[in-house]
Amino acid sequence: SQAVLQALEDGLKKADADPSVKAVMICGENGKFSAGADIRGFSSPRRLGGALGPIVSLIESSEKPVVAAIEGVALGGGLEVALGCHYRIAHVKAWMGLPEVTIGLLPGAEGTQRLPRLIGVPAALDMITTGKHIPATEALKLGLVDEIVEENTIEAAIRLANKV
16 A cells, blocks of 8 residues: 555665664564555556655665565565565465466566566566465575574564674
8 A cells, every 4th residue: 555655665764864773674464464565556546655666676775684574475566575675584384476467467566677686587487477476485495585484573583683
């Protein structure tokens, strides 16, 4: 939603400007990272405010480490947000993917560029062109996530942020 995009942008800019903040952690709510955009919003007139692509670029260009704590699902724009982060930790039961292609859309927030850089062209093409969702264990093998945990992902992300 526009509110989530604005909160991401505002929060990152505030954290980057605050010298007491050493790292940033992005997580979802209620055990879900993000299922991406609400497609009902695609038919509404463009609202003022940020689009996802520039916000993901803002995350990626942060001088402070940004860690994604992925629980539940990171799909579509949600995965693209995680791809912009410098580190990704996922719960062992999490799933990731770019399902937009199943409704005739390509990932629009540079996921088609970031995913191949991270996991290689063959695996990325498979995910991008089929809309396939992968479990955290496969994401770890591919290099999409840096670590998987069975415990609290937020606490694990904070530990990693403190370490880096």
